[in-house]
Amino acid sequence: MNETSLIDLAQRFASARNISLWRVGFLAAGDGKFFARLQAGRTCTLRVAQAVVQYLSDRWPDGTEWPAGIPRPAPRPESEPEEAA
Secondary structure (H helix, E strand, C coil), X not given: CCHHHHHHHHHHHHHHHCCCHHHHHHHHHCCCCHHHHHXXXXXXXXXXXXXXXXXXXXXXXXXCCCCCCCCCCCCCCCCCCCCCC
8 A cells, every 4th residue: 555545545535424635534543743744755554554444444435436556455443433523
């Protein structure tokens, strides 16, 4: 998974949930500036990228198509529901 795919995934999630990309970063990575740094050309560790993708998969909005070309981890049933924006 590259940074561009991670950003695309987060943008789709943000749009479907009607929340900001900052909010997605805060919820998924514990850092509101996470995606802004990726957009600026910074990188993250594989562990962080996997955790963010898992967070998004666990809370992916019903009726929203997961992007083709990005492997989706199986959602974990014990995940808490998405908190209000």
